[in-house]
Amino acid sequence: DSEEVQKSRHWMNKEFFFKESGKNKHELACFIKAPVTVLENLKCRILNDVSSLVVNDSEELVSNVISIECSDYEEILFPINIMIPFTSCFRGNYREIMVKVTDVNFQSNYLTPISLEGYQGNHKESFAEVKIYHLGVFSVLSCLKKETFTVPKVGLSQKLSMDSRISFCYHPETFSSPAPMQLKIQPIEPSLVSALKARHDMYHSVISTSALVHVQHPSAQPFNSSVTITLPCPPNPEKKRQGDETQHARAISATVKRIASTYHPWAVNSSVRKNGENLSDILKLLGHRNKEEGWKVFDDVVIQNAQNGLVSFELREHLECFAVIRLSFLLENTYLLLFAQALEEALCSTMANVVLYRKKENPHKIVVLLSASKELTYELQNLHEEGYFGPPEPMQQFPLREGEQIHFRFSGNIFASENGKEFGKVYRLIFHSQRKPRLELQIKEVDEFGNHSSPHYKGTAVFYKITREMITKKWEQPLPFGEYQHQSPLCKLALTLPKHEKPINRPQSMKRISSDSSEALWDNLLFWLAEELAEENTSLLALCLPVRQSMLQLVRLKCPDNLTHQIYELLCCWKKSLPRSADKQQLLSRYLQKSGRSDLSEELRLKWQNKVFT
Template sequence: MTIESSSIIKCTGFNISISGSPVRCEVADSLSCLMVTDSEELVSRVIRVKVQDGNTFHFPLTVIVPFHARYRGNYRDVAVKMMDEERRVSYVSPVTTEGLYGGQKGSFAEVKVYSLGLFAVVSCLKRENYTVQRRGLSLRLVMDPRICLNYLPGSFTVPVMAQIQPVEAVLLTAVKSRNDEYRSVASTSPLLYLTHPRSQPLRRALAVTLPCPPNPEKRKSQKENQDSLPVSASLQWDHRVSNRKRISAASVKSKERYNESLAVLGSVEKQWRVLDQVSAKNQQNGLVSFDVMENFDRLLVVRLLGPLPPGVLASLAEELEEAVCCHSVTVVLQRRQDEPHAVLVAALPSRDLGWELSRLRAQGYSGPAETSPEVCMREADQLLLRFSGNITSKGTEILQRKNHLLLQLTEVDPFGNYSSPHYKGTLLFHKVTRGEKDKSANHSSGEDVRRLRLVKKLSIVSRADSLSDSLLQWLSGELSEEELPLLVASLRLRRSAAQMAKLRAGDGPSSRAFHMLATWRRGLPAIPHQPKASQLARCLAKSGRPDLARELLLRQTVTLLECLDQERSHGANIYT
């Protein structure tokens, strides 16, 4: 982070306090839970700007913050969110810059501010502000022209803000899979957020038009009926009559099967209810129109294949609103060849897990990655990392979603009994929600940890003299496809473990061989000074490659000597 002048701050991720400058700027990622609400997403670091004690400062101040630009779209935009010392929140539309800025390549948000405090770039729903005149207003939202709001003359004369939260079909399917009561739901409209003044109720009806996709099964049935129509006039009359009977029967059956209905739901102060008195009508191209006589914060249309109780529909709306703010995350442990003493801990989006792991491999992280089950997280949730067993690191680390952390692990007791489970190093991850973190302000960290849910327990076993990844990768490149099954049989690898390693490896023969060897190595007991290389060499000789066995023992001896020299020079025992 550098200060170009007394009125410009470029925030790039480091603390700064320039001699002679009254401004101090520092990273405050631990306060990220204060900077996001509802559907907002944090796309930058959290920056705290303050004036040093006893100094004065003249505004305005220009703050430039780098951010990730991939979250922008038709319904979302980026804004700089500011929070002052009294926790008053304000949003500023930034001047975004793409490309090179100050020697850095990326996206930057530039704003002029007149107060100090916390700053962050957030991805939020686009806001469309408009004013309802006395003569009324008919408006098609710029974010989605299919959505229309029609205020009749005399409704009221006030400013209004509208936002759109799309509900993807994949999201609806995931919510339906968790509750059988939702099986009658065919589709939903986007969530429409409206900010009306509570002091002025609607005097006349507000006409709303929302897109609600038709039932895909019904469209498929209609297409099949059209395909079954007779196309030749030369067919005999009895055949045409037969076809007409079949088409008529299919049409009646379709009406009985797809007896659709529309339900309109509204929310006031986050309390959803079904609007029984509101009648929704189907329009062309999957549009639905209806009139409301009350001020609602949120509106939603649900297309149903059968009747549902009002309570179930209200629960569906709540779960959809919650699901759009949640993300599935997978915790991954990975190592690099050139940094055997370090472990990368990454919290990656589950839907992009394959792509993210490929990117890590391109950065030099090799070997089988240890992954956790999917963890559902909201923005500003955190993962708390703790160590147990015979490993430790410098301090306690916090992982935010999509973050990476590189840990340097060391032994607590280098003379421990490695055959005992107590001495096997373990990383414990606990999920900390935003609400739990706010409550923990008045409690000790020990009480907080006991209350948290255990997300994943990942073991890191000490292997001071185990076969390194680089050695296994060399051996994998020397083995042919015909020799690999013979070696696997000699290693006595279980069939289920071999099949799992084959699935993780992909199509490459070298990758399959490496995953097979890594799976075999992971199943060995964690006993120091066990001749693992000799065991692998015997299996190589038994499978018909004594030359590789001799080369393996020679390379392993060289590797052990290098490790001993490195430990003597650093004066410490490090986990490999």
């Protein structure tokens, strides 16, 4: 008993490791600091397959999803400390790292980390350390930073710590009793507004927007007086005129509005503002009192321009969410509401691409990657360094929310496997903007005698988008099979596999015996010719060889980044297609002349006559 008492008093750190599918090495799942008797009963599991269920909009997963369980729960002496490794690419002033704890019923709460750094061996790493009082499923998230303050009866002027340009001024007696407030600021990138304007001409009038402000008012007390809110809303750079240009700008603005109202039904004439900095800009407040009620335009709220791109206005009621929009000419409220909805959806989404590349040295090995579009160039460069290349080319970008899934399967005469044994499954990639979901698979032909008229086997990778609403809330997430017939594919990527010539065992008497070394000499000659042609960046099509289009695709697939090898492979394929009695030198000289390379045609003739093939 005394030994058990000593163990319960003695605390120590224990590392928990896991082995990722398809990889040989073990990776660190977490550290747990607890009494020895507790550590002996704890188990740690990785639940990345259910990561879709632990994130909400505006949250970004930056760690593995970890389940910590105990075989003897009653013996645990809480609290205990856990440290979870994470990788966060970008946080900024508006985001913070939190640990989310989810129970078996998918009820969650958030823990503020004690520390965000720790040591693994001698290396300092990013770890989120929290003190926990119960077990569950843990994940490290990048969340919008929450700022909390209480408004007393005497009023309060509050500048936000995350952005001092944003302020809330509560006048005395705004509330009858102290009222706690919680605020989150969601910045809106100008590039996002530009993308919406590019896709929809009706939003052409939008110049800029403020950040999206989320407010929680738990006490729900009515406002006895208005609140003065100041926000940054970037001015129109094209409207910064002074002095003699003022009248000229007014004339242009009036002309633009006349033209707009003629050709665009959503444009409405408005009076020109007499402000030298923002001559005809119109400011509108959009928001909603609650999610169910939806967006509304508050026309009765007067918004004033302040210095340095700030705007201010008085608000007489609680809004859960709002933003200010700057317009060059007035839009009908219908289109403003459509813009607000489109903006809210775009803020919750990231443009992404699916990449399917194959190993250059081994076309049977492929990688399937889900990448944010803004990082696509960087990811493709990394894949090239690992030896992976196309075709097929990455599919066109499409929007994905955090936690949404891409399911894919293979059809045609090609199927895939993760372990080289189980083929024909459905595969899943879960999108998290700060993680790099990827799968390395082996592909092979279904029927070795299929595609008999083609030099390669053909198949298709079919991809489907699975939204969070389509995912059932269960801790076990088996992949469906054959349940996509009622769903349109997100995209299809064509795949090919080169066929390999099988050796034929002939009797010794039937084996061909070469009377000279002409085959080896021809190989040297063709390689010399390929090098000469590659120096001039000669395209495969420019060679005018009578080969099929599929043959051109095959050699590009075998040698994706080496033109010399491509030309050499094509010449060899052409030579193999000729009968033994054909005059190869004469035919090749003719094609070179036809391709505009008479110089090489003459040099080829001389080398053939002199038997000099280097």
